[in-house]
Amino acid sequence: MLLSPRYRFLFVHIAKTGGTSVRAALQGLRWRDPWYYPMFLCSRMSHLSGHRIGTKLPRHAKAVLAQELLPRPFYDSLFKFAFVRNPWDLQVSSFHHIRRERPHYLGGHQEFADFLRWKLDPERPYQYHVDTSITRQSDYLVDLHGEVIVDFIGRYEQLHDDFATVCARIGITQPALPHARKATDRKRDYRSYYDDDTAELVARHFARDIKLLDYRFDPD
Template sequence: MLGIKTAISTYIKAHSDMYPYRRYMCKNDCVFIHIPKAAGTSVLHALTGSTNHVQRDHCTAFNFKSADKKRFEKSFKFAFVRDPIDRLQSVHRYLLSGGNGINNKRLSSLVTADFAHFDDFVLNYLDPMRLHTEVLFKPQFSFLCNEYYELMVDFVGRYERIDQDFEVVRSKLNLKTSLPRSNISKATNSSELSDNVRHRIAELYSKDFELFDYPL
């Protein structure tokens, strides 16, 4: 009887939510680092089989390692990144549309009222400090790298070729589900941006451009 109780307890512990590790991570022996506005909702849908993700965790690789180093090291760790300019434009559109209506409600109202034009948002609102106080603005490298700018994950896919790159994840985790198209926005035409705006984004997200080899 005691053996059965121990087995049940072990199973529950292995398959329950242990923040920042979630049930689907324990089930698939993986760590998905969800960078905002980089198709994370679709990836979550494929991993969990559910579209009900009211609370989306945006934890860093360092958060996962600090919480459980042993689990972190044995898990398949992956993320998806996106062209910094395209991602920032997506963030801006997201805020103009109301954001998630909960955590960033105040920010959404501010941007809509005072920085509705993307150029104005980049040149007069964003600054180095705000990049680290709002998760939507955080550089992508800060989710994935250690203090030496070394990647802490096993695989980094790209938003721009997400169908192809997700196959790597699907094969590694033996997933039966293909990638659904959940909340994936279309790329915008960054060639229309002014030189000042492009230069400012290049300054703010210089390490993302460098580490993930995106053109300026």
């Protein structure tokens, strides 16, 4: 999550949706923000700014946390945005990320289908680094009543165009959007990783995302 009091925005960073690139592109704005130094120095004393510095907002915090932590008029005044991704594609991306950077979290499952079944098994013991991609994307976007509380939901599938919309809304010249953490070990088409059973497994687990965000396994 990235908060800018000067530019009046709150970026809700959902893992594996291009958020690292968005964060990197916007990071330079922090140095122009007069609140940056209080945010850095007062990480445990946020009350000094009337709780406007958001120093207790984790990198992948949900929007509802910011809504509850920040004063409501201040939260409401922010342009709040996030990026989302096709759930089937996101699971493939997450698998390759874990296999590349944290292979010990694979639980001994080297193939995507086996790993997916193991990961989505409700009886499996919880592990944070595996379960970040189990969390529904919609959970990051809604309040305690299930109502969407962000102003703009961009899509990974049209990241550059939607990032341009974000920059226009916050009133900045669009910075370069780096392609961070590019995977080189995956097939291009996520659909090739699935059979009918594993595709349905994702459809059931992420049904709320698929409905809210209007995704399909085969967008064609």
